[in-house]
Amino acid sequence: MTNARLFHWGAVCSLIALIMLSLAWELVLAPLRPGGSFLVLKAVLLLLPLMGVLRQRVYTYQWSSMFILAFFAEGVMRAWSDSGLSQTLALVEVLLTVCYFASVVLFVRAIRLQQP
Numbered sequence: 001m002t003n004a005r006l007f008h009w010g011a012v013c014s015l016i017a018l019i020m021l022s023l024a025w026e027l028v029l030a031p032l033r034p035g036g037s038f039l040v041l042k043a044v045l046l047l048l049p050l051m052g053v054l055r056q057r058v059y060t061y062q063w064s065s066m067f068i069l070a071f072f073a074e075g076v077m078r079a080w081s082d083s084g085l086s087q088t089l090a091l092v093e094v095l096l097t098v099c100y101f102a103s104v105v106l107f108v109r110a111i112r113l114q115q116p
Contacts, residue, residue, distance in 0.1 A: 003106070004110035008107050010106075011053055014097075015049070016050075019047065021096065022043035026043070065105060
């Protein structure tokens, strides 16, 4: 397996895991309000880069590397301010965003190195 392919699958897996985490967090595990909250809509935002990432479009990788930083910031702030399960979920969000960001940067670098 080439490096680019490995980093591609790292980005895909971390993005899908982040979508699932967002849905579970805001609907079931620790919603801000009982029964769920409108913060579940942040999972919809994560769907924006999904097709481009699945199709290995370098442009999508590039803009999503900046896009994901908003979710990193949310995770850091909620890890700092929340407690209990919500704090743990926020730390998982931070971990997934870091994995996604690193995979994206390394994928784009590997693709650039493969080009003549």
